[in-house]
Amino acid sequence: MSNDSKAGPFADIAPTLNDTTRQVLFGQIWERTALSKRDRSLITVAALIALYRVNELPFHLKFALQNGVTKEELIEVITHLAFYAGWPCANTAIELVRKVFAEAL
Numbered sequence: 501m502s503n504d505s506k507a508g509p510f511a512d513i514a515p516t517l518n519d520t521t522r523q524v525l526f527g528q529i530w531e532r533t534a535l536s537k538r539d540r541s542l543i544t545v546a547a548l549i550a551l552y553r554v555n556e557l558p559f560h561l562k563f564a565l566q567n568g569v570t571k572e573e574l575i576e577v578i579t580h581l582a583f584y585a586g587w588p589c590a591n592t593a594i595e596l597v598r599k600v601f602a603e604a605l
Contacts, residue, residue, distance in 0.1 A: 508521065508522065509559075536567075537567040537568075538564075538567045538568040538569055540567070541560065541563055541564035541567040541568075541569050542564065542569055542573070542577065544560050544563075544564075545557070545560050545561060545564050545569070545574065545577055546577055546581060548560055549577070549578060549581050549585055549589050549590070549593045550581055550584065550585035550589060552585075552588075552589050552592065554592055554596065557593065557596050558596050558599065558600055561574060561596065561597055561600040562600055562603075562604075565600075565604065571601060574597055575594075575597070578590050578593045578594055578597065581593070
């Protein structure tokens with residue numbers, strides 16, 4: 501995430517939410533050292549899949565790849581969660597990850 505406070509998917513309509521997200525979530529929380537960004541990405545992707553948060557999932561799939569999570573690991577997370585979060589969650593996640601992988605080419 502850049503330091504430009506105007507950057508963000510909702511900066512134009514909710515600048516305070518945008519700034520808080522950038523400063524607290526991606527500033528304070530994501531920068532904590534107790535977990536690596538890679539591990540945080542795996543946890544976040546798993547939570548988003550399990551909670552069926554399809555709006556946020558594509559961003560975090562891309563972010564996970566940037567943070568060192570492999571394509572194979574993302575597929576494994578989805579496969580594993582099919583049994584814990586349900587087939588519909590996994591099925592939707594597979595469609596979203598397919599699009600993310602295609603964009604990454």
